[in-house]
Amino acid sequence: MILDGKQVSSAIKASLAAQVSTFPEKYGRVPNLAVILVGEDPASQVYVRNKARGCEAVGISNSTYRLPAETTEPELLSLIGQLNADPAVDGILVQLPLPRHLDEHKVIETIAMEKDVDGFHPGNVAALWQKRPCIVACTPKGIMKLLESAGIDPCGKRAVVVGRSNIVGLPVAKLLLDANATVTVCHTRTKNLPEITRQAEILVVAAGRAKMVTADMVSDGVVVIDVGMDRDEDGKLCGDVDYGSVAPKASWITPVPGGVGPMTIACLLENTVQCFLRRL
């Protein structure tokens, strides 16, 4: 069966829109998200546009700051400082990746923790790993919501995560662990990857390698979450999982597109509302 991220994210957005529509009367304003885009990376431009559209769909006001690729670090940090200090701004998102001369860690650390809608600030990451209240990164949060929407309880299940990035692999592994799964994290130095992925009852793939998970790497009945957003040999958008051969063996699987992607945006909007409510 298909884990339909479009459908689940639409339901989340509808509920957020209903909630946000009550805010002007209750609080005198709606949440406000500031998005910063440095440079002209085509994929980043699409992501930023989709985020702005998502905000508009639920009634979150938003502004996109488009800065030239040659923006200096002090210039970028100064803009973030102004947005941190602006009481009308609830959330700040700096679209990654940044041009190479800018230090991503320094930039993320500069965002006020309570406005860090992406959940990438070290304070939010530490809080996640210490099981304290925090803003959870959007993609891992969206994955957990997708599982929940289908009634898939990770408790006691063997979960395998392929990928150990700070933005997907590691936080989703932690959320699965918190949901009482037994979690294995794989990466490029993992030996016998197919042997490990075949043990998975829940398999999350966030490797950024087009169609790398093939039918021989999964067991019957597995739940497959494909985070990848890759291009196949014909330049068509595809995931890290070879959907055609893996889907018949899976009990549940996310399509690409229409799986994890829309959930990421829905969770960004939810995080923005969360930041707004926390700052009241």
Ligand code: NAP
């Ligand atoms: P990343 O930072 O490049 O990390 C990739 C991870 O996968 C690394 O830990 C790497 O291992 C591991 N890996 C790569 N090739 C592997 C292989 N052949 N076998 C085992 N492990 C392998 O990527 P990311 O930012 O996490 O993103 C992963 C994918 O998700 C990308 O396609 C990205 O576009 C997509 N994505 C989608 C969304 C969404 O909303 N749908 C959001 C974020 C990312 P090492 O650590 O050993 O290098």
